[in-house]
Amino acid sequence: MRSRNAQLSVTAVAFLLGLLVVVQLRSQVGLSGLEARSAQELTVLVANLTSRNDQLRREVATLEREVSDLTQAAARGESSIDRLRIDLARLRVWAGLDPVVGPGIRITVGGLLPGSAVEELINELRNAGAEAIAVGGVRIVPGSVVAGPPGAVSVENTALGDPFEIEAIGSPETLTGSLTRMGGIVAQLSARFPEATITVTPLDRLRLPATDRDLRPTHGTPTL
Amino acid sequence: MASLGERLRRVPSWQVTLGAALLALGFLVAAQLRSEGPRVRYTSQERAPLIETVLSLQRQQDALKTRILELNDAIRELQRRGEGSAALVAELNRQIEAARVAAGLVALEGPGLVLQLTDATGPLPPGANPTDGLVKSDDIRTLVEELWLAGAEAIAVNGERVTVSTAILDIGGSVLVNSAYLAPPYQIAAIGPPGLYDRLSASAGFVDFVVNRADAFGLGLSFAEPERVVVPAYAGTVTLRYARPEASPSPGGS
Numbered sequence: 001m002r003s004r005n006a007q008l009s010v011t012a013v014a015f016l017l018g019l020l021v022v023v024q025l026r027s028q029v030g031l032s033g034l035e036a037r038s039a040q041e042l043t044v045l046v047a048n049l050t051s052r053n054d055q056l057r058r059e060v061a062t063l064e065r066e067v068s069d070l071t072q073a074a075a076r077g078e079s080s081i082d083r084l085r086i087d088l089a090r091l092r093v094w095a096g097l098d099p100v101v102g103p104g105i106r107i108t109v110g111g112l113l114p115g116s117a118v119e120e121l122i123n124e125l126r127n128a129g130a131e132a133i134a135v136g137g138v139r140i141v142p143g144s145v146v147a148g149p150p151g152a153v154s155v156e157n158t159a160l161g162d163p164f165e166i167e168a169i170g171s172p173e174t175l176t177g178s179l180t181r182m183g184g185i186v187a188q189l190s191a192r193f194p195e196a197t198i199t200v201t202p203l204d205r206l207r208l209p210a211t212d213r214d215l216r217p218t219h220g221t222p223t224l
Numbered sequence: 225m226a227s228l229g230e231r232l233r234r235v236p237s238w239q240v241t242l243g244a245a246l247l248a249l250g251f252l253v254a255a256q257l258r259s260e261g262p263r264v265r266y267t268s269q270e271r272a273p274l275i276e277t278v279l280s281l282q283r284q285q286d287a288l289k290t291r292i293l294e295l296n297d298a299i300r301e302l303q304r305r306g307e308g309s310a311a312l313v314a315e316l317n318r319q320i321e322a323a324r325v326a327a328g329l330v331a332l333e334g335p336g337l338v339l340q341l342t343d344a345t346g347p348l349p350p351g352a353n354p355t356d357g358l359v360k361s362d363d364i365r366t367l368v369e370e371l372w373l374a375g376a377e378a379i380a381v382n383g384e385r386v387t388v389s390t391a392i393l394d395i396g397g398s399v400l401v402n403s404a405y406l407a408p409p410y411q412i413a414a415i416g417p418p419g420l421y422d423r424l425s426a427s428a429g430f431v432d433f434v435v436n437r438a439d440a441f442g443l444g445l446s447f448a449e450p451e452r453v454v455v456p457a458y459a460g461t462v463t464l465r466y467a468r469p470e471a472s473p474s475p476g477g478s
Contacts, residue, residue, distance in 0.1 A: 034275045034407075037397050042274035044396035045405060049281035052403035056288040059461045063295035070302040084303055084316040088323060089469040094462050095327035096388055099470040119369060127391035131467040141388050142328060143377065145369045147429070169467045207470065215325075217377050220332030220415040220455065222325055 093132070096141035096211040100132045102169040104206045105176055110163035111196035112150035117189050119146050121166060121198075124185040128178035130168040134208040136160045141211045150193075156212065163197075172202035278405070285403060289459035296329065296457075328387040328458045332378045336415040336453035337424070339367055343408050344442035356441045359410055361394045363437060364401070367412050368392070370430045374423040376414035378455040382406045385458040402460050409444075413453050421449060 037045070073080055092098040107121065122140060125133055133140040138155050140146075146155045153160045168175055179186050179200055186198050304317055324330050341364065344357030368379055368386055379386040384401040386392075393400045399410065414420065424430050438445040 034278055037271075037275075039271050039274060041397035042271060042278060045398060046274060046277050046281065048395045048400065049278065049285065049403075049405060052400075053281060053285050053288060055461055056285065056292065056403060059463060060288060060291050060295065062463050063292060063299065067295055067298050067302065070299065074302060074305065080303060081312060081316065084313065084320065087299075087303070088316060088320050090464060091320060091323040091327055091329075091462070093467055093469050094388065094464060095323055097323060097326060100467045101470050102466040102468055104466065116366075116369075119365065123365065123391050123393070126389055127393055131389075131464050142379070142386060143372045145372045147369070147373060171466060215327075216322070217325065217332055217334070217415070219336070219417055220334030220378050223331045223333050223454070 095215065096132065096139050096213075097215065099207060099210050100169060101205060101207045102131070103172050103204050104130070104132075104167065104169040104202075105172055105179075106201045106203055106206070107166040107168075107179070108163050108199045108201070109166065109196065110199075111193070112162075113153070113189070113193055113196040113198075114150045115145070115147035115153045115155075117193060117196075118153060118166070120189065121179075121185060122146065124179060125166075125168045125170075125175065128170065128175050130170040130175060132169040132208050134167045136164045137209065139209055139211040141213055141215060143213055143215075144211070150195075167206050167208055169206055169208060172204075176200050176202050282405065289403075292459045293457060300324075327462070328378065328385045329462070331454065331457045332415055333452050333454045334378075334415040335418065335451065336376070336413065336449070336455075337371070337420045338414070338448045338450065338453060339371075339412045340444070340446045340448075341367065341408075341410045341412070341438075342444035345444070346442045348441060352441060357443070358397075359399065359408055359443060361392045361399050363433075363443070364399060364410055364412065365392045366429070366433050366437075370424055370427055370433070371412065371414045371416070371420075373429070374416070374420055374427060376416040376420060378415045380413050380455040382411055383456050385456055387458045387460075389460070390458075402458070413455055415453050415455055421447060 034042070070080065070083065073083070089098070093100045109118070118135060122133055122135070135144075135146055135155050136158055138144065138158050140155075144156055146153060146160075148154050151162075153164075178184060181187075186200065189196065189198060300321075303320065321330075325332075341359050343359055348354070348357050364381055368381070371379055381392070381401045382404075384390070384404050384406070386401075390402055391400075395405075399406045434445065437443065
C-alpha cells in the first residue's frame with residue numbers, strides 16, 4: 001500500500017515535471033527577443049534583414065564566380081599568379097593594410113565634439129557602406145578608437161586639431177545622403193552639440209593612407 | 225531480516241527521487257515565471273506572420289553566412305593548388321593568409337575576456353524612460369571601444385566578428401551587428417594580453433559606463449576570463465566597389 005502510494009506520487013510529479021519542461025522549452029524558443037517587439041519594429045527588422053541578406057547573396061554570387069574561374073583556370077593549367085595578386089591587393093585594401101584611392105566624402109568637423117560622437121559618425125559611415133575610413137589622416141581599422149573629451153580628441157595617439165577631417169571612400173551620393181538626411185546622424189549631432197559644425201563634401205577622388213597598426217595577432221592563434 | 229534490509233534501502237531511494245523531482249519542479253516553476261520576462265508583450269494578431277518572416281530571414285542569413293565561409297575555404301584551397309612558379313605561389317598564398325587573418329576572415333582563439341550585458345530586470349529609477357532598461361547599440365559600442373583601448377586584438381559580439389566594416393546599430397528595437405540581429409544576453413568576447421580586465425576596469429570610460437549606465441539603470445554586466453576565448457571568422461561582404469589599391473594592377477596583370 002505504501003509503495004503503491006509512493007509510485008503514484010512519483011508518477012504524478014514526473015508527469016507535471018515533463019509538462020513543465022515542455023512548456024519551458026517552448027517558451028525559450030519563442031523568446032529570442034521577438035515576442036517583445038511591436039509590429040512596427042518587426043516591419044523594420046524584416047526590411048533590414050531582407051536588404052542585408054541581399055548583400056550576402058551578392059557576396060555568395062561573387063565568390064561562386066571566383067571559385068568557378070579558379071576551377072576553369074586550373075583545368076586549363078593556367079597560372080593563377082595574377083589572380084592571387086589581385087586577391088591579395090583587394091584583401092589588403094579592405095583590411096586597411098595598404099593605401100587606397102576612390103570616390104567618397106570628406107566631413108569637416110569644427111568646434112567641440114567628443115570622441116564618442118566621432119565614433120557615432122564612423123559607425124554611420126560603415127552602415128552606409130563606406131569601404132575605407134580615415135580620421136585626421138589616420139586610417140581606421142579594428143582597434144582604432146577615436147576618444148577623448150571635446151577639445152582633446154585623439155586617435156592612435158594623434159591629437160585631432162580644430163577643425164579636423166573624416167574621409168570615407170564609397171558612393172558619394174549614398175554616403176552624403178545617409179549622413180545628411182532629415183533626422184540623420186549629422187542633424188542629431190548638431191542638435192546635441194550646437195557648438196560644433198559638421199560639413200559633408202562629396203569628392204571624386206580621395207586617397208587614404210595605410211594603417212600604422214600591426215594587425216598580426218600576438219595573443220590569439222588562427223583556428224581551422 | 226532480509227526484507228527489512230531491502231526496505232530500509234528502498235524507502236530513502238524513492239524519497240530522494242521525489243525530493244529531487246520536487247526540487248527540479250521548483251526550479252522550472254521559477255524559470256517559467258521568470259521567462260515571462262520584463263520586456264513588454266504585445267498581443268496583436270498581425271505580429272505572428274511578421275515574427276515568422278523574421279525567423280525565416282534569420283535562417284536564410286545563417287545559411288548564406290555558412291555558404292560564404294565554405295566558398296572562402298574553397299577559394300583558399302584552389303589558390304593553394306594554383307599552377308605557376310611554386311615558390312612565388314607559396315609566397316603569395318602566405319601573404320594572402322596573413323591578410324585574411326589581419327582582416328578578421330579567420331577565427332582566432334586565445335586568452336581573453338568575455339563581458340555579458342543583459343537588460344534590466346528590476347524597477348527603473350524614477351523619471352527613467354521605459355527603454356532605458358534595455359541594452360542598446362550604444363552600450364555595446366562603448367564596451368567594444370573600451371576593450372580595444374584596453375588592448376584587445378580581436379572582438380566578437382554574440383559570435384559576430386567586429387571588423388573594419390562592422391556597424392553596431394539599433395534597428396526595429398533590436399541590436400544589429402554586421403548583418404545579424406542579436407538577442408540578449410549580449411556576450412562580447414575579446415582576445416588580448418593578460419591583464420585585459422585590469423586595464424579595462426581602470427579606464428575612466430569603462431567606470432563611467434558601469435556607474436552612469438549599467439548601475440544607474442540596473443543593466444546586468446558580468447565578466448568571465450576563460451582560458452580560451454574563441455572569436456569566429458567574419459562571414460560577410462569583402463567586395464570593394466569604389467575603393468582601389470593605390471597602384472592598381474593593370475588589367476592584364478604584370
